[in-house]
Amino acid sequence: MDDHPRLQEARQSASMGAVHDAPGQPGVIGIALAAVLTSALAQGSWQWFASYIGVTLLAVIFSFYRLPTWMPGLGSAYMRNLAAFSLVVGLCVAITLAPVLQRTAWLFPMPGTRRVCPEVGKYEGIQAEAALANLVGRDRAALAHAQEVKIHDAVADCLSSTTTLWLPAYGFGAAVLVGLGAWCFDRARVRKEMAVSARR
Secondary structure, three states: OOOHHHHHHHHHHHHHHHHHOOOOHHHHHHHHHHHHHHHHHOOOOOOHHHHHHHHHHHHHHHHHOOOOOOOOOOOOHHHHHHHHHHHHHHHHHHHHHHHHHHHOOOOOOOHHHHHHHHHHHHHHHHHHHHHOHHHOOOOHHHHHHHHHHHHHHHHHHHHHHHHHHHHHHHHHHHHHHHHHHHHHHHHHHHHHHHHHHHHO
């Protein structure tokens, strides 16, 4: 009779360990593929829909994916899962931030590119004017609108190309921060559980 409470505690701790040691690896792989597909389909300018997809993928990861129980050692299953988890989160963060980086100077200054891209837009506007010169006498408003569209698209594509080059740095930085945070949290939690078990 005295061992009955201890038996229940052992079963409860074993079940909790099983939950932590059974993460959804197929789920995180699918999320990584979805993120890669999103970046591949983002042709030209990064649009706000990419941010929506990135936030959705992050919500799915944090809601349904659980890392296994923390274990020391670089070759442990925990470290392998943590590396995959952190890199996928970093990829989703990069996709989420891409439209903001492209459009916001304070988050991603790119001083050289932001000065050059308007010049590229002016050049595209001149090309559009030359290509539609025969329409000047017919509809000046249409010509002006076509020039504005060409300039806008050229500037957006110019900023997008540079943003894409820097996205891996932002994604890797986010992955490092997430990995360190998760590792510290899980290690502290396991050590706390071990200390509580030792006192019992």
